[in-house]
Amino acid sequence: MNKIGFLSGVITILLLFLPFLPIGIYFWNETTSSLELNSYIKFPVSLLNLNNTKIFLWGSTNGNSITFWFTDWFNNFSVTTVITFLFLIVLSILAIIFSFLGCVKENQKGRRYMSFNFFAIFFIIFFTIIGFTIYSEEIFGSQFGLLEIYQYLDTGFYILLINFILSIIAFIKHPIK
Numbered sequence: 691m692n693k694i695g696f697l698s699g700v701i702t703i704l705l706l707f708l709p710f711l712p713i714g715i716y717f718w719n720e721t722t723s724s725l726e727l728n729s730y731i732k733f734p735v736s737l738l739n740l741n742n743t744k745i746f747l748w749g750s751t752n753g754n755s756i757t758f759w760f761t762d763w764f765n766n767f768s769v770t771t772v773i774t775f776l777f778l779i780v781l782s783i784l785a786i787i788f789s790f791l792g793c794v795k796e797n798q799k800g801r802r803y804m805s806f807n808f809f810a811i812f813f814i815i816f817f818t819i820i821g822f823t824i825y826s827e828e829i830f831g832s833q834f835g836l837l838e839i840y841q842y843l844d845t846g847f848y849i850l851l852i853n854f855i856l857s858i859i860a861f862i863k864h865p866i867k
Contacts (some may be wrong), residue, residue, distance in 0.1 A: 691792055691796070691862050692792060692793040692800070692804065692860050692863070692865065693793070694856055694860040694863065695789050695790075695792050695793035695804050695857070695860035695864070696789070696790065696793040697856060697860075698785075698811075698853055698856045698857045698860055699785070699786050699788050699789030699790045699793065699807075700806060701849065701852070701856070702782055702785050702786050702789065702811070702853060703786055704735065704811075705735055705736070705746075705747050705782070705787070705846055705849060705850060706747045706748060706779070706782045706783070706851070708735060708736050709734070709736070709746060709751070710732040710733055710735060710736065711732070711733040711735060711844035712732060712733075713733050715730070719849055727867060732768040733845065734777050734844060734846065734847035735845060735849060736844045736845070736846045737818050737841070737843070737844060737846045737847045737850070738818070738822060738842050738843060738844055738847070739782065739842060739844040740830050740832075740842045741778045741830070741832075742806075743829075744844065745780050745822070745829070746846065747778045747779065747814075747846075748778075748779065749761075749832070750829070752813055754761045754836075756797045759771055759774050759775040759778060760775055760779065761781055768828065770785035770829065773817075773819075773821065773825070774821070774825070774829070777814060777821060778814060778817070779814060781810045781811075781814050782814065784806070784809070784810050785806075785807050785810035785811050785814070787816045787855075788803045788804070788806040788807040788810065788856070789803075789804070789807040789860075792806075792807060792840060792860070792864065793860070796864075796865045797866060797867065798866060800864060801861065801864045801866060804857070804860050804861040804864050805861050807857050807861075808857040808858060808860075808861050810848065811853055811854045811857050812854060814850065815850055815851065815854055816846075818850070819836075819839060819847065820836070820849060822834065822839060823836050823838075823839050824841075828861055
């Protein structure tokens with residue numbers, strides 16, 4: 691079993707479905723009257739953060755409202771939301787599937803699945819850097835250039851880069867029997 695490929699799939703799941711990672715978790719203290727699961731240190735996993743608008747793999751939030759990429763089609767259908775949905779959500783789901791299939795199969799087909807995982811994460815990173823620069827007017831309301839996007843990258847993007855490196859290692863070290 692390719693454990694690094696499995697870890698890559700788990701990281702992709704966390705980035706796709708969670709808005710933050712709870713670091714400090716407590717179950718009960720003197721101020722709560724019943725057992726509660728609460729978190730007091732939150733590690734955000736947003737890809738971009740610009741003027742209080744945070745972009746995640748699943749959608750965006752501006753502090754007051756949450757917009758999912760697939761529900762935005764019904765409100766205002768645009769090419770930007772379709773492309774963003776395809777590159778962020780669909781490729782993330784495919785990366786998860788390929789990662790878990792590839793980590794179980796220890797043959798050439800499993801190695802091919804790990805390469806699909808690698809390319810899916812690569813295209814997510816590529817779209818985050820290039821696509822958000824192209825569609826910044828529609829998404830953020832302000833136009834910015836290619837080099838300006840690097841100052842708006844948030845911790846989720848760097849976690850995605852670590853996941854990309856893990857997918858490269860999982861592809862190279864994939865066991866073939």
